[in-house]
Amino acid sequence: MPIAVPTSPQAFARSDDPKGTKFDKISDAVDDINVAKLLASNPDNAYDESAFDAEKDKAGFRQFVDENESSRRFYIEQHTKQTVEFNIEARRKVFENARATMGVWEAMELLNTLVDASDPDTSATQIQHLLQTAEAMRKDGKPEWMQVTGLVHDLGKLLYFFGSDGQWDVVGDTFVVGCEIPKEKIVYSDTFGENPDLNHPVYSTKYGMYKPGCGLDNVMISWGHDEYLYLICKEQSSLPKAALHMIRYHSFYPWHRERAYTYLENEDDKQALKDVLAFNPYDLYSKSDSLPDPVALRPYYEGLIAKFFPEKINW
Ligand SMILES: [Fe+2]
Ligand SMILES: [Fe+2]
Structure with missing residues (x-):
């Protein structure tokens, strides 16, 4: 049975990162890279172009620096340890241990308490980032389900405080395990050298353990x-499929931006791609928007949350 949130959120604090500042720094560094790449790529394939950012000085975002040492160290660890074996085990273990039962807004507040913005002058807190994303969608007249998706999209970061091994198994661009790494399409792709799956007789092949065209669902x-968060929302929310695509694939840059893995796609994935591309600018560009006030916005978003989520979620 899930447990209730302890009276002190600090019960979830990690001893190796008590204020969550290391986590915040890496999380920001990962996003910076993707913002810079988005600016460089100037995508024209989003089916429903975002309007809220049209006037924004996009060049004002910090530029991606390829020699960024902390990002590099982070990706070395991620690319080494994300193996098929690890992934099977992570999925097996995730809902095995009781963690917490709480509503969406409580989860937002908990995440906010646990992660101190490492650069308080320029970066939004976790709750502000979620609200910025949702508010940018609201400004553009996006449907309620999409606004809620913006609001919750990073709540899976609570995983860092729910027994993850480190940061490498919580944030960062994602990729498919169990098949060949499309190296030219993955950030820091030269850092996979120590991943044992690269020497595996099946996982190292183009299709690996999959069939061509099997679909990303598989x-x-x-x-x-x-x-x-995708697994939680799939089971415990009434969010539409498009929302689940946005949540599941939002860090899957090798696929949605670089167009790797097209040989694994099926018909449904064409729509999934449109969904995540429609979401992506709101996540990345809204970071420079003015900081929203959680107290003022809470009643509106609590109303939306109630339309798509039960009062309590098992985390
Ligand atoms: Fe994210
Ligand atoms: Fe985000």
């Missing part, structure tokens, strides 16, 4: 906050 994407 592949194992590297474990992290996307997949964790």
Whole structure:
């Protein structure tokens, strides 16, 4: 049975990162890279172009620096440890242990308490980032289900405080495990050298343990906050399929931006791609928007949350 949230959220704090600042720094560094790449790519394939950012000075975002040492160290660890074996085990273990039963807004507040914005002058807190994403969608007149998706999309980061091994199994771009790594399409792709799956007789082949055209529903994407929240929302919310695509694939840049793994796609994935591309700018560009006030916005979003989620969720 799930447990109730302890009276002190600090019961979830990690001893190796008591204020969550290391986590915040890596999380921001990962996003910075993707913002810079989005600016560079100037995508024209989003089926429903975002309007809220049209006037924004996109060049104002920090530029992606390829020699960023902390990002590099982070990706070395992620690319080494995300194996098929690890991924099977992570999925087996995730709902095995009791963690917490709480509503969406409580979860947002808990995440906010546990992660101190490492750069308080420029970066939004976790709750502000979620609200910025949702508010940008609201400004553009996006449907309620999409606004709620923006609101919750990073709540899977609670995984960091629910027994993850480190940051490498929570944040960062994701990729498919169990088949060849499409190296030219993955960030820091030279850092897979120590991953044992690269020497596996099946996992190292193009299709690996999959069949061509099997569909992304049937592949194992590297474990992290996307997949964790996707599993929760699939079981415990009434969010539509498009929302689940946005949640599950939002860090899957090798696929949705670089167009790797097209040989694993099926017909449904064409729509999934449109969904995640429609979501992506709201996640990345809304970071420079003015900081929203959680107290003022809470009543509106509590109303939306109630339409798609039960009062309490098992985390
Ligand atoms: Fe995310
Ligand atoms: Fe995000």
